[in-house]
Amino acid sequence: MxxxxxxxxxxxxxxxxxxxxxxxxxxxxxxxxxxxxxxxxxxxxxxxxxxxxxxxxxxxxxxxxxxxxxxxxxxxxxxxxxxxxxxxxxxxxxxxxxxxxxxxxxxxxxxxxxxxxxxxxxxxxxxxxxxxxxxxxxxxxxxxxxxxxxxxxxxxxxxxxxxxxxxxxxxEPTDLRFPATALPLPDGHVLVADAGHDEVVELDGEGVVVRRTGGFREPNGLCLLPSDVAAEVGYDVVVADTVAHRLAGLALATGEVRTLAGDGTQWMSGDGTERLSSPWDVAWWGGRVWIAMAGIHQLWTFDPLTGAVEVAAGTAHEGLLDGPAPEAWFAQTSGLAPAGDRMWLADSETSALRWIDTDARVGTAVGSGLFDFGFRDGPGDQALLQHPLGVTVLPDGSVAVCDTYNGAVRRYDPTSGTTSTLATGLAEPSGAYVDPADPAVLVVVESAAHRLARVPLGGAGTSTEGFARTTQRPVTEVAAGVELVVTFAPPPGQKVDDRFGPASQLVVEATPPGLLREGSGRGTSLSRTLVLDPHAGEGVLHVAARAASCDLHGGEGAACRMHQQDWGVPVRIVDDAPAVLTLPLGGA
The missing domain is CATH 3.40.30.10 (Glutaredoxin)
Structure with a gap:
């Protein structure tokens, strides 16, 4: 009313x-x-x-x-x-x-x-x-x-x-609380990113806690540096300290923790690489530490020897788009697993297993987009996952995927391009490693069960049809010619400030690409006429908008803010549907 x-x-x-x-x-x-x-x-x-x-x-x-x-x-x-x-x-x-x-x-x-x-x-x-x-x-x-x-x-x-x-x-108290990943150490111990306790926990060979190191905020990823690099920089393990928006270095001998990258403030549009955004995992590949920068859907790198931080792949737009690394779209980059000239990647929001190679090209083995998921084995273009968070390269060169929301470990064979199932009934598996003492066993981090579980690798994988699902979001009915309007009003005490150029940006793409006849691409206006192909029937509009506002008084020291959002809007083309699609970026 x-x-x-x-x-x-x-x-x-x-x-x-x-x-x-x-x-x-x-x-x-x-x-x-x-x-x-x-x-x-x-x-x-x-x-x-x-x-x-x-x-x-x-x-x-x-x-x-x-x-x-x-x-x-x-x-x-x-x-x-x-x-x-x-x-x-x-x-x-x-x-x-x-x-x-x-x-x-x-x-x-x-x-x-x-x-x-x-x-x-x-x-x-x-x-x-x-x-x-x-x-x-x-x-x-x-x-x-x-x-x-x-x-x-x-x-x-x-x-x-x-x-x-x-x-x-x-x-209820437990030794581990929502652990994210685990890392075997050369001495037989295991390091665990214990996100629920904001700690990195060291376990002995029997799984007994021998040391807890605090000072983190929901750590999710761990990477052991090569011994010669560790000796030079003075720490052994790089920790993706997710909620603190930083990389931390941990010296195993002393438990000393130091900040390597990130100033503790979340990266926002317009910031440089001195700030990070929810780094989720880290891996050593190609002489650098690679970072799954989940918060902005990219891959970054960190050089321990120089301290240099660089963007390596992804536009920061959320979606699934393969090709040259700078042009690729990711969606919440998560677990990383190097394998020779290729590094595997769990791209969680697209329920995808993807890779980047040494030629800086991005490809997809399993997964099709932001809204399609399920539990199905078979050829990669037909297989389905549900929000995977971890990947591990197995001794035979295949890839184990912690299919987190399916409670399963899946196996992808790059040679045949097929997917099978290794284990089910797990409580949100989020990471895994091959046991160095018994390579026939995969140690899986069961995050929601607060424990590590052992999964045998010796048996043949099973095959399942499972289910296929599309995210149950209401579909928006639109006309073939539709005016897209992103609404924005500055907060009280601020104004749109265009002294240094356009204060807003709008990017529009579509899945499938043929859905959008006119109106794709980048512009500075927050409204745009889109022409959709009626023969496409339905699809998804990918809309990314941002707008800047600054204090009314202006001048030196004025605070400025960036407001931004990516939408994936499922649409259906209907003759008598509304000719205006309004998306609120913000305002009263």
């Missing part, structure tokens, strides 16, 4: 509807939250950008603890994410400290017309929607808006501060 106030149309916030609630006692309704601001965070736990937003919101939640309630609305992309036990584990794993609505059927997602993960919607104390934002980097805008609105509602008497409805879950 809409109402007018001071000439503006006010839209009543739809009710919160889903399967159940986490992190609170019983269900919550809008009436329960009346009198406070409500910030809805539409997220899904596979999405690294959603995880960024969780961290962005923590200071905001603390600053407005009495006036603001944050509610996560979990709207799953993958089948595994709709499992209530998997969601409960993810809420613990990522330290979600507010109530979460479980919305597996996307009921509340559709009611609020969300089109992207993440989406943020601010509701005022009277129950009206006052702002919507897509993507990350909007916490400062919401804080600025609250700075104005809290005072207004306090003066009107509509603000009624109260405590938080958050109730923390009970956590």
């Amino acid at each position: 809409a109402h007018r106030h001071n000439g503006r149309v006010r839209v009543r916030a739809p009710e919160l509807v889903g399967r159940g609630w986490l992190n609170t006692d019983g269900p919550l309704s809008l009436a329960d939250l009346r009198g406070r601001f409500l910030l809805l965070d539409f997220w899904t736990f596979c999405c690294v950008n959603c995880l960024h937003v969780l961290d962005e919101l923590r200071p905001l939640e603390a600053a407005y603890a009495e006036e603001l309630v944050v509610v996560g609305v979990h709207s799953p992309k993958f089948a595994h994410e709709a499992d209530p036990d998997a969601l409960a584990a993810a809420v613990e794993r990522y330290g979600v400290h507010h109530p979460v609505l479980d919305d597996p059927e996307l009921v509340t997602w559709q009611a609020y017309t969300a089109r992207a993960w993440p989406t943020l919607v601010l509701v005022d104390p009277e129950g009206y929607v006052v702002a919507q934002y897509a993507g990350e980097g909007h916490a400062h805008a919401i804080e600025a808006l609250l700075g104005e609105l809290v005072a207004q509602h306090r003066e009107r008497g509509t603000l009624q501060p109260a405590g938080s409805p958050y109730v923390p879950p009970v956590v």
Whole structure:
């Protein structure tokens, strides 16, 4: 229901509807939250950008603890994410400290017309929607808006501060907590990136903890340097310290940790390589440390001898596009595994096994795009995975894939180009290594079971038809000729600043490419006419937008912000469908 106030149309916030609630006692309704601001965070736990937003919101939640309630609305992309036990584990794993609505059927997602993960919607104390934002980097805008609105509602008497409805879950103590990867050491010990404890843990040959090294924030990747390089630089292991947005060096003899790259601040568009964005894995290949830069869908490199950090592959646009490394599209680059003149890569959001070779070309062995996934063996162009996070090269040259959301280890044979299944029934396997003492055994990190498991490699792989699935997001019906409009308004106290060039950028592509007859490519306007091919029927529009804003007063020292989001919008061409497609980048 809409109402007018001071000439503006006010839209009543739809009710919160889903399967159940986490992190609170019983269900919550809008009436329960009346009198406070409500910030809805539409997220899904596979999405690294959603995880960024969780961290962005923590200071905001603390600053407005009495006036603001944050509610996560979990709207799953993958089948595994709709499992209530998997969601409960993810809420613990990522330290979600507010109530979460479980919305597996996307009921509340559709009611609020969300089109992207993440989406943020601010509701005022009277129950009206006052702002919507897509993507990350909007916490400062919401804080600025609250700075104005809290005072207004306090003066009107509509603000009624109260405590938080958050109730923390009970956590059972374990030696490891959501371990991500493991690395065998020359002395028979094993190093584990223990993300849930924010530690790197050393185990002896019997699996007993012999040392814990803290000072990390959800470490995910480990790389052992060649001994001669380690001797020269003074550390042995490079750690992908994911949430700290840095690479760290660990000296095994002393436990000393040092920062190698990254200043602890998340990379945003326009930054240089002094900042990183959620480095997920690291691997030694070609005389350098390669970095799966999951947060911006790229591969970077780090030279331990010089400290040089460089972008090696990927445009930072999210998707699946092969070709020369600088032009390739990735989607949440994850596990890495070098193999001679090729390095294998788990590209998690496209459910793909991909590679980059020494000729700097990117290819795909399994996987087709952002929205297609499943569990199917067979030829690479028919096989399906579901959000894999780890890859390991086996002694025979084949590749083991930790097919994380299928709870399986799969095997891809580069010679025949076929995929088979080695093991099932695992709890979110996220990394693996071949046991140096017994090469017939693959040691698998079962992240959600908080342990390492042993999988025999001797038997022949099984074959399964499993299932094929397309992400169940609502398809948007559009006309063949459609005006794409990305809406953006600067936060309170800021303005669009084009003194140094265009303040915005819009990139549009499509899958399949033939879907888009006119309107593809890059431009500076946030609106564009698209001409779609009616014979294509349906497909996905890939839209990447960004806009810059700076403080109103300008001048030296003025703060500037970059607002950005990538959308993958499933569309269907219908004759009488709307001729305008609006995507909100941000604003009240």
